[in-house]
Amino acid sequence: MSLLELDDVEVRYGSVRATHGISLRVEEAETVALVGSNGAGKSSTLKAIMGMAPVARGGVRLDGVPLNGLRPSQVVRRGVGYSPEGRRVFPMLSVLDNLRTGAFTLPRARFTARLEQVYAYFPRLKERPGQLAGSLSGGEQQMLAIARALMSCPRLFLLDEPSLGLAPVIVQRIGELITEIQRSEGLAVILAEQNALWAMRLAQRTAVIDLGRIQLEGPSEQLRHNEDVRRAYLGT
Amino acid sequence: MMTTRVLAMSASAGVSRARWAWLAAGAVALLVWPLFVNEPFFLHIATLALLYTIGAASLHLVLRIGHLSLGHAAFLGLGGYTSALLTTALSWPFAAAFIASGLVPAVVALIVGPIVLRLRGVYFVLITFTFGEVVRLVFTEWQSLTGGADGIFRIPPPHALLASKRAYYYFALAMAVACVGVVARILASQTGRFIDAIREGERLAQSSGVPILRFKVMVFAIACGLVGLQGSLLAHFITFVAPGAYAFNESLNLLVMNVIGGMGSLTGPLVGAVFLTALPEFLRGWVELQRFLYGVVLIIVMLFVPGGLVELGRRTIALVREPEGRDA
Numbered sequence: 115m116s117l118l119e120l121d122d123v124e125v126r127y128g129s130v131r132a133t134h135g136i137s138l139r140v141e142e143a144e145t146v147a148l149v150g151s152n153g154a155g156k157s158s159t160l161k162a163i164m165g166m167a168p169v170a171r172g173g174v175r176l177d178g179v180p181l182n183g184l185r186p187s188q189v190v191r192r193g194v195g196y197s198p199e200g201r202r203v204f205p206m207l208s209v210l211d212n213l214r215t216g217a218f219t220l221p222r223a224r225f226t227a228r229l230e231q232v233y234a235y236f237p238r239l240k241e242r243p244g245q246l247a248g249s250l251s252g253g254e255q256q257m258l259a260i261a262r263a264l265m266s267c268p269r270l271f272l273l274d275e276p277s278l279g280l281a282p283v284i285v286q287r288i289g290e291l292i293t294e295i296q297r298s299e300g301l302a303v304i305l306a307e308q309n310a311l312w313a314m315r316l317a318q319r320t321a322v323i324d325l326g327r328i329q330l331e332g333p334s335e336q337l338r339h340n341e342d343v344r345r346a347y348l349g350t
Numbered sequence: 351m352m353t354t355r356v357l358a359m360s361a362s363a364g365v366s367r368a369r370w371a372w373l374a375a376g377a378v379a380l381l382v383w384p385l386f387v388n389e390p391f392f393l394h395i396a397t398l399a400l401l402y403t404i405g406a407a408s409l410h411l412v413l414r415i416g417h418l419s420l421g422h423a424a425f426l427g428l429g430g431y432t433s434a435l436l437t438t439a440l441s442w443p444f445a446a447a448f449i450a451s452g453l454v455p456a457v458v459a460l461i462v463g464p465i466v467l468r469l470r471g472v473y474f475v476l477i478t479f480t481f482g483e484v485v486r487l488v489f490t491e492w493q494s495l496t497g498g499a500d501g502i503f504r505i506p507p508p509h510a511l512l513a514s515k516r517a518y519y520y521f522a523l524a525m526a527v528a529c530v531g532v533v534a535r536i537l538a539s540q541t542g543r544f545i546d547a548i549r550e551g552e553r554l555a556q557s558s559g560v561p562i563l564r565f566k567v568m569v570f571a572i573a574c575g576l577v578g579l580q581g582s583l584l585a586h587f588i589t590f591v592a593p594g595a596y597a598f599n600e601s602l603n604l605l606v607m608n609v610i611g612g613m614g615s616l617t618g619p620l621v622g623a624v625f626l627t628a629l630p631e632f633l634r635g636w637v638e639l640q641r642f643l644y645g646v647v648l649i650i651v652m653l654f655v656p657g658g659l660v661e662l663g664r665r666t667i668a669l670v671r672e673p674e675g676r677d678a
Contacts, residue, residue: 164557185561187556187561198553198554202551202553203554204547204550204551204555206550207546207547211543211546214540215543215544215547216558218544218559218560219559262558263557266558266559
């Protein structure tokens with residue numbers, strides 16, 4: 115049994131189908147890149163796992179237990195962390211209060227210890243707990259967005275477009291952090307990215323999503339060197 | 351113990367000693383002035399202002415979760431009628447009726463909250479407006495219970511000792527401090543940060559695991575319970591309740607107190623409540639122009655100080671401290 119199983123998941127907004135049947139397995143402590151162009155259905159897939167998108171068909175299971183019909187707060191409680199697209203933070207809240215909100219499902223007794231763990235990954239945040247999140251730089255905001263989602267101690271971490279709109283040097287730093295966090299926490303990560311080559315370097319396995327379906331799936335190393343894949347999906 | 355915790359929290363928020371000195375001076379002034387000015391008219395206005403700080407502060411809670419309610423007076427009325435009926439028809443002691451006048455609106459809010467709080471923006475505004483009108487119609491039409499358009503008269507004072515204006519002023523002061531204290535405590539706590547998170551990014555709060563609807567319903571119920579308590583205190587102060595007192599313009603009044611005072615912090619609705627209770631009295635001399643002047647003051651504040659009177663005060667202080675008016 116895999117940690118996460120998606121079976122033929124169709125997300126439908128009224129008459130618009132965002133995904134046409136996504137099937138995907140994610141194992142414990144594994145990083146999977148979900149790559150594809152804008153509008154391919156990456157975000158909808160992540161939202162379907164979170165219970166934040168209307169699933170018309172198919173099922174999502176965590177540890178074999180169906181997640182369908184659960185509210186996002188219940189999905190978080192079961193061990194799924196989610197950092198949505200667009201570097202989302204609470205701009206008028208301090209760094210620390212952003213992290214507190216992320217720790218909503220965490221028992222209070224564990225908060226301080228978890229905060230120290232997360233600060234260890236992101237020392238920049240530790241230096242400015244009182245600063246308003248909206249006044250951080252773009253890279254710092256993305257780090258805070260990741261840190262916020264990590265506060266709940268997830269086993270499965272969904273990251274939507276963490277590289278979007280960031281300078282290459284920051285993107286590289288965030289990649290290193292994702293790897294470091296994944297290793298030390300034994301997390302499973304789904305990395306949804308348009309920046310396919312970057313994501314594939316971080317992930318052991320890659321699923322290429324296009325037109326609402328998974329078109330190709332396999333070890334990242336193999337797909338990266340496959341000429342057809344490079345031409346069709348990676349734009350090189 | 352609570353005070354020390356509040357103190358610690360405020361200190362971490364950078365509140366200076368000077369500010370505490372000002373608060374202490376204000377508290378002393380509120381306690382002492384009636385000993386020198388035993389003028390029923392002023393005591394009456396001051397008591398009303400104190401009671402309205404409860405309603406305005408409770409509506410501030412609703413605004414903080416990102417919802418603009420135009421039906422808050424309905425809950426004020428539910429509290430007022432509950433207390434009036436229980437003390438007159440059933441001869442309950444005031445204390446029991448007072449508790450019920452908080453519980454009844456809170457329970458009603460727990461029932462309607464899960465439905466209406468799913469709505470956002472203008473839809474929530476419209477549904478709360480409609481709810482307010484429905485409640486007012488019930489007050490008017492259910493004559494056997496509510497006395498219809500005439501309402502209920504001769505509501506007894508909470509206690510024989512509270513029959514005088516001055517005594518009721520102190521009673522209202524204590525109650526206002528307690529109720530506003532509850533709001534302040536919530537906003538200063540961890541819950542307050544979650545409230546702010548929900549307002550700033552509902553979807554993001556949701557993906558952090560915050561059960562937003564449950565949170566909103568809880569805050570809404572507390573707010574409606576508090577304004578119900580104001581309803582009770584108000585009913586026993588003016589000794590009657592009637593449907594007209596809980597109409598749309600009363601909901602609007604509570605909202606305008608928040609807008610005029612400033613919606614950024616709890617100080618806003620407190621200042622707004624005092625200002626808007628006093629303003630019509632000072633405009634009494636121009637009865638025919640009262641509504642008009644009220645409107646003019648509103649427009650001026652909204653146009654030139656969108657942050658409300660609190661912002662106006664801040665600007666004035668900044669100007670006094672730095673007379674050149676240099677921009678930072």
